[in-house]
Amino acid sequence: MQRRQATLKEKLSEHYRKRDFKAKKQTASTAGIVFFLGMLFTLVLEGLVVLLPNHFMTEDGEIGPGYRWAQLFCVWLFLETALNWYNTYYDIANRVTKEMKSNYYPVSSETPPGWKNCPTCMMDAPPRSYHCTLCNHCILKRDQHCFVTGSCVGYHNQRTFVVFCIYVLISTVYAAYLQFSYLNKMLPFTSHWASFYFPLxxxxxxxxxxxxxxxxxxxxxxCCTLVSLGLSAFFLFWQMVVISRGQTSFEAWKQIMIYRRRAVLDNFRDVFGDLLTFLLCLVVPLRMHLPGDGVKWVIEPKAEKGH
Incomplete structure (x- = not known):
């Protein structure tokens, strides 16, 4: 007897019944990426098509001076923000590999001093490395998992993450100024239209x-721009705090201070490199050489109390 083929409706019903509706760990990262990319592209389109022409429009209906420079500035902010986002998103260099141990301990089968064995990755990870359950990798000098980029901020992309926060902050300040100017020109904030500025x-x-x-x-x-502005300002400020103290966010939470350098400038050089390199990174969004390799770290003797 020939078996009856399930109809499309039955297949969809069975698929829906077996579907797991529990929130996945990656859901927050996916939502963060979608929110950022949506804001990025809508802001640049809104700025070029609506906000800038309105801002530079004179009473005679002509475009005033400075419009072309404002357009270039808008496009430049878009490119810098997008490329630094990608440099932070592409975090493969942060992932701990088995070759890292063999480079320093080629004949040792035991876990080296200061290293830790990760039961999930089933390999030894260097100091300051921690396993991320969202990325499912051990990350060199793991600072945090960034939901906006869907990746971990670690040794190789912490500098680009800071630069990314700087450009998001500049972009959102500029965008909020243009958006408020647009609304205030038609619906003055100091008039009876003040209630309009409350979203509901x-x-x-x-x-x-x-x-x-x-x-x-x-x-x-x-409103979304102001939220992004506040978040970028917070993360930029927090990064400056932990970097100046020679810590990661995880180490600050655990009050680990054994990697803190004697001079604050040395703590900044460990992340940004020399001043010229950092200034170049601000202008050219490229991955550039870092002062170390993220594997070997010097412990300051006077800082052992904070371990």
Whole structure:
């Protein structure tokens, strides 16, 4: 007797029934990446098509001076932000490999002093390396998992992460200024339209036809921009704090201070390299040579109390 073939409806129903609705660990990273890329592309399009022409429009209907320079500045911020995001996202160099141990201990089968054995990766990892359950890899000098890039911030991309935060901060400040200027020109904040700048009130005014779709869209976009501005400022500030102390975020949480250098500038050089290299990284979003390899670290004798 020939077996009856399941219909498409039955297949979809069976697939839906067996589907696991539990939140995955990677869901937050996926949401962070989608939010960032959505904000990045919508901001640059909104800026070039709507905000900048409106900002430089004179009473005569002509585009005022400085418009082309503002366009170039907008495109430059977009490229710098996108490329530094990619340099942080591409974190393969941070992943601990078995070759790292063989380079320093070619004949040793035991876990070297200061190293740790990772039962998940089933290999020895160097000091300051920790396993990330989201990336499922041991990461060199792991600082944190960045949900916006969907990758771990570690030895090889901490510098680009800081530069990325700098450009996000500059971009969001500039975007918020243009967005507020656009809205304030049509709906003055100091008038009876002040209530519009509260999102729920603004949404109600849109539903009753008091404001246009573009105005409510830019208001919501402005709120998202301000959230991004606050997050980038926080992470930039926090990175400056832990780097100046010669720590990672994990080490600051655990109060580990044995890798802290005697001079604060040395702590910054461990992450950014020399001043010329860092300034070049600010302008040219390329991966450049770092002062070490992320495997070998010097312990300061006077700092052992903080371990």
């Amino acid at each position: 009130t603004g949404l109600w005014q849109y539903l009753i036809g008091a404001v246009s779709f573009m105005q409510i869209f830019i208001l919501i976009h402005l």
